[in-house]
Amino acid sequence: MTPSIASKKALSLMQPFLTGTAIQHSKRKTLGLTGLLPSGVETFDVQRRRALLQVRSKSTPLEKYIFLAQLRTSNTPLFYKLVMDNLQEFAPIIYTPTVGTACIEYSNIYPFLAAPGVPDGLYINSDRMSELEQTIRNYQPVPDFSPEIAVITDGSRILGLGDLGSNGIGISIGKLQLYVAVAGIDPRRTLPIVLDLGTNNEKLLQDEFYLGLRQHRPADDQFYSIVDKVLQTLHAVYPKLLIQFEDWSSEHAFGLLEKYQDKLLCFNDDIQGTGAVILSGVINAIRRVQKETGLDPREHRILFYGAGSAAIGVGRQIQQYFETELGMTEEEAKKVFWIVDSKGLVTLDRGDRLAQHKTYFARNDNEGQQYKDLMDIINYVKPTALIGLSSTTGAFHRKALERLAELNPLPVIFPLSNPATQAECTFAEAMEATKNRVIFASGTAFPNYTTPTGETHVPGQGNNMYIFPGLGLGAVLAQPKQISSKMIYSASKALADALTTEELDQHWLYPSLTRIREVSREVAVAVIEESIREDLCQDETIKTMSRQSLLDHVSKQMWHPTEDLNASI
Numbered sequence: 001m002t003p004s005i006a007s008k009k010a011l012s013l014m015q016p017f018l019t020g021t022a023i024q025h026s027k028r029k030t031l032g033l034t035g036l037l038p039s040g041v042e043t044f045d046v047q048r049r050r051a052l053l054q055v056r057s058k059s060t061p062l063e064k065y066i067f068l069a070q071l072r073t074s075n076t077p078l079f080y081k082l083v084m085d086n087l088q089e090f091a092p093i094i095y096t097p098t099v100g101t102a103c104i105e106y107s108n109i110y111p112f113l114a115a116p117g118v119p120d121g122l123y124i125n126s127d128r129m130s131e132l133e134q135t136i137r138n139y140q141p142v143p144d145f146s147p148e149i150a151v152i153t154d155g156s157r158i159l160g161l162g163d164l165g166s167n168g169i170g171i172s173i174g175k176l177q178l179y180v181a182v183a184g185i186d187p188r189r190t191l192p193i194v195l196d197l198g199t200n201n202e203k204l205l206q207d208e209f210y211l212g213l214r215q216h217r218p219a220d221d222q223f224y225s226i227v228d229k230v231l232q233t234l235h236a237v238y239p240k241l242l243i244q245f246e247d248w249s250s251e252h253a254f255g256l257l258e259k260y261q262d263k264l265l266c267f268n269d270d271i272q273g274t275g276a277v278i279l280s281g282v283i284n285a286i287r288r289v290q291k292e293t294g295l296d297p298r299e300h301r302i303l304f305y306g307a308g309s310a311a312i313g314v315g316r317q318i319q320q321y322f323e324t325e326l327g328m329t330e331e332e333a334k335k336v337f338w339i340v341d342s343k344g345l346v347t348l349d350r351g352d353r354l355a356q357h358k359t360y361f362a363r364n365d366n367e368g369q370q371y372k373d374l375m376d377i378i379n380y381v382k383p384t385a386l387i388g389l390s391s392t393t394g395a396f397h398r399k400a401l402e403r404l405a406e407l408n409p410l411p412v413i414f415p416l417s418n419p420a421t422q423a424e425c426t427f428a429e430a431m432e433a434t435k436n437r438v439i440f441a442s443g444t445a446f447p448n449y450t451t452p453t454g455e456t457h458v459p460g461q462g463n464n465m466y467i468f469p470g471l472g473l474g475a476v477l478a479q480p481k482q483i484s485s486k487m488i489y490s491a492s493k494a495l496a497d498a499l500t501t502e503e504l505d506q507h508w509l510y511p512s513l514t515r516i517r518e519v520s521r522e523v524a525v526a527v528i529e530e531s532i533r534e535d536l537c538q539d540e541t542i543k544t545m546s547r548q549s550l551l552d553h554v555s556k557q558m559w560h561p562t563e564d565l566n567a568s569i
Helices: 005-017 025-031 044-056 061-072 076-085 087-094 098-104 106-112 129-138 165-183 220-237 250-260 269-293 309-324 330-334 356-361 374-381 398-407 427-433 468-478 485-496 501-505 513-533 547-557
Strands: 122-125 149-153 190-196 242-245 266-268 302-305 337-341 385-388 412-415 439-442
Touching: 005 076, 044 061, 044 076, 061 076, 061 087, 061 098, 061 106, 076 087, 076 165, 087 098, 087 165, 087 513, 098 106, 098 165, 106 165, 122 129, 129 220, 149 165, 165 190, 165 468, 165 513, 190 220, 220 250, 242 250, 242 269, 242 468, 250 266, 250 269, 250 309, 250 356, 266 269, 269 309, 269 385, 269 412, 269 439, 269 468, 269 485, 302 309, 302 374, 309 330, 309 337, 309 356, 309 485, 337 356, 337 374, 374 398, 398 427, 427 439, 468 485, 468 513, 468 547, 485 513, 513 547
Parallel strands: 122 190, 149 190, 149 242, 242 266, 302 337, 302 385, 385 412, 412 439
Antiparallel strands: none
8 A cells, every 4th residue: 555645744754763774574565665775674783783883983072973863863763772772972972062062063064963854853933933833833753742841942051152042952952862861751752942032142143054043132021021932832732741941041041940930840950950960969978078077067168169050059959958958947058158250259248230149149247358269269268068160161270179178188079060171170180189089070071080009980970861851750750730849859869869889889979870760760759759748749640659669650651762663653
């Protein structure tokens, strides 16, 4: 039987979810593919080994990114099998740090990423809002599959790279790939979005190859009006959709979260996800410091170098730990933190107008003294922990690291800025300056460090993929009315408690990535359980499940690329 025009169109949309040369001849006939593939029928494993050989033959990370993107849009199951089997190798390719380069180059490489007729994401043009609902409905990678999770950005603050306009779509795509690989969200139910509001990046506006709107970004009143319409329409089309905000400018990131967190099922990964994953590492660092030095956790003094949305989000998450687990009042917990921006220590009497999100942690006990230089600030605060979210390469210089080691037998140093080229220090620099005593976690991967005596130390990496995929999976399954701060805190606590005895003995702050799906399951269950405790869960079938039943339920809901997709479509 000859496929109809409609079925041919549907088949074209399904193509990435078919397994190419692994499709049996009988199935090829049913799908109208006879003669459209070579005669040989391969196993999935043969496909995997060929693809692995090809991607490893590429000479640069960007070339590997392009190859993997092409694979994703031509054979989605094979792409995810490759990523899941080699997560430590390919996570830095499909996401940080390579995704930063890909976003910079996105308009140049876009024509070479996607297969014909297969969209890589949804581009919402703010100049064509009258067509918004139809625009949203146009994105349907596979017929009859509705999205469960959307990651949306306006490209205004991509990683540490600034305003990249519509090129920021790469961030949304990358995050959703991790949702699939790490937590088993069905890729057919993901929706990557860039809201193209223009860009204030003059270099892009003058670039002949730039594919986004060639106009400056709107004023705040128009901005919020557009975003409001987009979110309302998304919710109208997909009422159960979980929306993740990603890489918005600091002011808008806080503004959007404050406006919508109680109205829609949404969260901001830069603020809440980053805060949760770093809190988890801090919890394990505090536990180790207390165990080995006897320092009372209440005596910690945490210095943040950087005062953007991520830094304040991390601070608020850690503060919740001091209040919840240590019984400190809000004011007592707030005084654990000192914040530094480009002008120095953030104080209420510094004489400049502070951005609203900075005022919460601004100090009022500095007795009129102002400090700008990091060494002066360290000597004044005498911190036990130094956390960097400044995107300032090398900000944690050797003298600062040595001074922190003088003040603490086990200094806690977290240079969290991405990509690695913008990290405040490297693992090797921190180890050498502290005589190998540092408790370390970074935002991007650093190589292991071997001491002169031959001991190998593994750096911690506070990667958001430890949190947001499990958080999203839990929210999709529980369908809570909203994502509460307690749900995010529960996710963080579950991650901190996920370390095995062997991992703790090696002084790791985060679990092995080889166990990431297992960890995501624990995070998802913690989120579900908290949603039930808060009476936010709307899925009646899981409210009475035991913990083991929940673990089994979550496992069964996690998509895997070796499922028989050809038979299911």
